[in-house]
Amino acid sequence: MGPVLADKLRLGRRPGRQPGFANRQPPALTLITLAGRCNCYNRASLSGSSDPISAMRITCIIHSLAGGGAERVMAALASALTERLHQVTLITLDDGRQDRHSVNALVRRVTLDLMRPSRGRWSAVTANARRIARLRRAVAQSRPEAVLSFCDRTNVLTLLALAGTSVPVIVSERSNPDAQQMPWPWSVLRPRLYRRAAAVVVLTSAAAEIVAPWTAKPPIVIPSALSVPASVITVPASVITGPETRAASVAGDAPVLAEHGERRVIGIGRLEREKGFERLLEAFATVAERHPNWKLTIHGEGSCRAELERQRAQLGLSDRIDLPGWTRPIWPALAASELFVLPSRYEGFPSALLEAMSAGRACIAFDCPHGPAEAIRDGVDGLLVPADDTPALAAAMDRCMGDPELRLALGSRAAEVGERFSWSTMVDAYERLLLSQG
Secondary structure (H helix, E strand, O other): OOOEEHHHOOOOOOOOOOOOOOOOOOOOOOEEEOOEEEOEEEOHHHHOOOOEEEOOEEEEEEOOOOOOHHHHHHHHHHHHHHHOOOEEEEEEOOOOOOOOOOOOOOOEEEEOOOOOOOOOHHHHHHHHHHHHHHHHHHHHHHOOOEEEEEOHHHHHHHHHHOOOOOOOEEEEOOOOOOOOOOOOOHHHHHHHHHOOOOEEEEOOHHHHHHHHHHOOOOOEEOOOOEOOOOOOOOOOHHHOOOHHHHHHHHHOOOOOOOOOOOEEEEEEOOOOHHHOHHHHHHHHHHHHHHOOOEEEEEEOOOOOHHHHHHHHHHOOOOOOEEOOOOOOOOHHHHHOOOEEEEOOOOOOOOHHHHHHHHOOOEEEEEOOOOOHHHHOOEOOOEEEEOOOOHHHHHHHHHHHHOOHHHHHHHHHHHOOHHHHOEHHHHHHHHHHHHHOOO
16 A cells, blocks of 8 residues: 655635634634634635635644654754744643744643653553543543644544544654554554544555554655744854855855865764764764864753763763754754764654755755655765764765865755755645645
8 A cells, every 4th residue: 555645635625614712712813804804814825725724723742842853853843834824723732831943823732741750550551541532521621623742652542532523633653654563552552443434644664564454544645844043044153254155155256165174074963872973973983083173062852961971982982972862953063063963763754954955054864764765866965874873974974074065065065955855845745735634
């Protein structure tokens, strides 16, 4: 059962629908007619069509907004749907105190404070029963016409919570479902419950092939995307040597390459085993002596911090490897770097890689499942290294660190990734899918 590409979904237009607004503040833009408020809006400038599109009540669900790529996409997607005049409720299972991503003020935010760790199996059973009951009540109060859930365990909880209701539930897998193993009973429940979903979204065609046996309908491929601020610098700081060179760079002429000064390798992501940062430290240590003016900074946080700090000390590189934690916004850190490295064991679709490429950085990535090979055109706008081959990663880093012209060539083409994975394309795909459920 092959995947259904998102751009082939039919747009569900319902100009005659009049959804209720009892539980929602008025949207930012209200269209007024002689008959009163109009629940349809014209989006010709976005879609090329003059047909009105009905506003919808949409409830989005995710465990939290405290993490990395999936949380960033959910926060921004909920905000974008609100800006398109949909009434959006965003439910998180946590208490919201550790949020790293903000949402539009018109998104109705609901925090359930149900993420406390369990003490034993029976405690876990009762905690999940409580999550299911609370989630069901919260969704009912939002009166949705469609529900969108992100991430595997949250997807399972959402489908359990809404069992027996008529609300269409769309679930989105945000990682590699083959590599991101779930313990029992989640591993048993996921394939059974996904058959009840109105639609299952995955990030890549490879993920769709894995998920297809679990679904009643072919999975829908909607790749991740990014929204790049207009102020992002696409030429590394060390390339620009003076005002004249900066002006030439802005004008599109070839910038002058700086020969001296500190250079920086950057990594971004959760400090967890699947991200493979201990391999990046090992590779950097292999080439550090050959490139004494280079440092490594890894932006992120997680359970492997202490292990990485010990490794850094054992390598004798405490003065050249920085672990500053999460950094937001990440764009200034990217602008100050020369080379981005993705050492992951597996990915869903690497948002950090897209961010680095869009900022015009030279990028190196393990060719792990899934995502890097779909973003990087090897040798054109980045370098792909055989998965799990740390010596090959070190060799690729050595090559880029020693060749500023190569870094500039790769980075100048990398910025094209924003055209291939544009934010508006992803939001359009999710909006079409949600509207098709009516």
